Amino acid sequence: MDIDELVLQAKQGKAEAFGQLYDLFAQRIFKYIRIKIQDRQQAEDILQDIFIKAYKGLPVLRTDHLNFPAWLYKIAANTVNDHFRKTYRAPTVIGMDEEFDIAGNYSVEREIQSLSDGESMQKAFTQLPPLYKQVLELRFLQEFSLSEVAKILGKSNLAVRLIQFRALKKVRLILNNDL
Amino acid sequence: MIFSAKKFKKEVQALPKLIPAADALTSQDQARIKQNILLAIARQDVTETPVGFWTRRRQLIxxxxxxxxxxxxxxxxxxxxxxxxxxxxxxxxxxxxxxxxxxxxASSDQSKAVLEAQFARQRIVELQKLAAQTPVPTAIMPNASGNPVGLISSSTPPALTIQTPLETQARIQANMEVNDALTALKSVQAKLQSRGDNKDAQIIAGSILNLQNQAGAQHLLGGSNNNQNNYKDHGQNQYKPTRSPAATTTRPSQLRKLNDLPGLRPD
Incomplete structure (x- = not known):
């Protein structure tokens, strides 16, 4: 059964069809969330919120010229932003002694050097700005078009193109072990 | 094309390797989250009806x-x-x-003056209504010859003989507004005449005459119907009514005397 058919059935309230949609997209959406959310537990909670929101939005979703994955990613982007907004408004108090080792000699560069080439490149990739990683993920791994990515992230086509260009330049540096 | 990704083919191909595998969702976690979602959906079906963005917006509008x-x-x-x-x-x-x-x-002096005249006429109408509401005591009802009977002398205007404090206040207000309206009308009339707009000036003159007559009928501005003769133009369209000291308003001592009469107390 293709995605559009599943969406139509889920729209009619069939939870089973929505479950199948979840199976199709959960992994991809989770990866996308993890770009910005470091905490795995939080990322799982957000994934759950995204699919519940999607189900709530199904009755009013227009199915003509529907791009369901883009719509789902848009919900994901908004939910992640909402999460950061909530976190920003209600910051948690962290004890300095527990969380910060101010006098420690931790160094990202040193840590990366101690890893194998593949691992160090992955580590370097994780250090990229989340927006760069989002654009790369959406454009080249999820294969959305420029305008779809622009819609998902709420940016102009030109802005996405520029971010993509800068991100790829950074990836080149990572691959050349220059970062 | 500017900022093209075409020259980054190697980097694009390497991207899947750069994303750590640990970030993937395990099948157990995926199943657990699915169960949670389906449970939440089942609960929501019973408790909540989804409302769309545009429906919400329409409701708000x-x-x-x-x-x-x-x-x-x-x-x-x-x-x-x-x-x-x-x-x-x-x-x-x-x-x-x-x-x-x-x-x-009001957009112009002329329309302002016309409005002032209209409101002054309103005050006069209000005076008439107030006078009609006040019961006329028999002690000072006019006799067959038209003169009031009682302590009030026959020379006192009838409108003054039965004034309540409210009426007195309304009369003062009406007097002021009629004065202001006449001043404004005269000023506009002079301006129109100096501009050579005689047709409009004639209309304003008619309005002045009308207001003066109405005010005169209520013993305002001088107490007689011919009070238009009491106004003097002092050069630059200045308008000063010559008030008759006896008839403009009721003096407090006079009012006290009137209120002492049986049936004339305001309460």
Missing amino acids: LRYTVSAAAVFSLVAGTAFASSNAIPGDLLYPVKITTEKVQLSL
């Missing part, structure tokens, strides 16, 4: 429109209801405020 219409109709309704109010009524201050707003919105 409708709510604002209804509120604005309610406020507008309340203000307009109050202003309309106050149009027949007379001094002492609950809505009379609303009427005065509405008139002030109308005056402040």
